[in-house]
Amino acid sequence: MTAPARTWFMGPVFDGLPQTMSRFVVEFGKDGTPPAEQGRLDAPAFHRNHDAIWQALAPFLTAKAGAVLELGSGTGQHVVTFAARTPDLTWHPSDLQDSHLASIAAWRAHTGLANVAPPQRIDLADPDWTWQPGGALAAMLCINVTHISPWTVSENLIAGAARHLAPGGRLFVYGPFLRDGAHTAPSNADFDASLRARNAAWGLRDTRDLAALANETGLMLAEIIPMPANNFVLVFARREGRTATTT
Numbered sequence: 379m380t381a382p383a384r385t386w387f388m389g390p391v392f393d394g395l396p397q398t399m400s401r402f403v404v405e406f407g408k409d410g411t412p413p414a415e416q417g418r419l420d421a422p423a424f425h426r427n428h429d430a431i432w433q434a435l436a437p438f439l440t441a442k443a444g445a446v447l448e449l450g451s452g453t454g455q456h457v458v459t460f461a462a463r464t465p466d467l468t469w470h471p472s473d474l475q476d477s478h479l480a481s482i483a484a485w486r487a488h489t490g491l492a493n494v495a496p497p498q499r500i501d502l503a504d505p506d507w508t509w510q511p512g513g514a515l516a517a518m519l520c521i522n523v524t525h526i527s528p529w530t531v532s533e534n535l536i537a538g539a540a541r542h543l544a545p546g547g548r549l550f551v552y553g554p555f556l557r558d559g560a561h562t563a564p565s566n567a568d569f570d571a572s573l574r575a576r577n578a579a580w581g582l583r584d585t586r587d588l589a590a591l592a593n594e595t596g597l598m599l600a601e602i603i604p605m606p607a608n609n610f611v612l613v614f615a616r617r618e619g620r621t622a623t624t625t
């Protein structure tokens with residue numbers, strides 16, 4: 379059986395996106411779909427992937443307390459869904475696009491969850507990025523960002539995790555990846571080529587390169603969890619003896 383073609387921001391539907399959208403593969407809500415009341419945007423991929431992602435997060439997050447920071451939260455649907463399942467964690471969504479920050483705020487208001495903080499602007503292109511109010515994080519989450527951004531974004535994500543994760547904390551990164559130089563499916567290879575054709579700085583990242591980055595910062599790639607549709611959740615952890623330098 380051949381794998382289904384990737385859709386929405388995951389694949390060929392790029393052809394239907396405005397050609398002016400050069401910095402972001404997707405700005406949710408720009409496909410003609412009207413936002414829900416109060417500006418809540420909907421990402422079709424969320425409906426396909428959130429349950430599988432939760433299965434990967436749950437063993438670590440269930441019954442944990444503390445703060446979780448999400449980078450590139452997009453619509454905000456993942457953060458409110460996961461926050462509803464973890465009342466002892468406070469979730470801090472972030473993004474850099476105004477329209478996404480507004481959608482996250484609207485989902486937060488709509489759900490009324492006390493454990494979701496207001497969205498904050500974090501640009502992973504900034505090597506010195508930090509978060510508010512700051513402090514050591516129980517976990518960080520980044521879904522479908524590393525392949526639609528330059529390599530520096532991955533570098534800054536992992537370096538930021540090394541700065542901000544609490545001892546015993548985890549960074550979870552979801553998306554499509556190469557494994558040791560090889561694509562894991564023909565559809566991923568096609569997707570990679572389409573990304574690089576749109577922007578030479580984008581493209582699927584290799585777990586081997588991300589593991590090397592982690593090693594340089596005092597983290598390690600502790601686990602690679604296969605997900606449906608040729609995606610993975612990569613779990614990064616602090617190596618023994620290394621502590622966070624939080625702001």
Ligand SMILES: C[S@@+](CC[C@H](N)C(=O)[O-])C[C@H]1O[C@@H](n2cnc3c(N)ncnc32)[C@H](O)[C@@H]1O
Pocket residue numbers: 387402403404421424449450451452453473474475478500501502503520521522523526527531
């Ligand atoms: C494909 S969307 C994924 C959104 C959301 N995580 C999801 O899975 O529905 C990629 C997101 O990354 C964000 N993004 C792109 N470049 C970024 C950067 N340099 N720093 C932070 N976020 C960025 C975009 O604004 C967008 O919300």
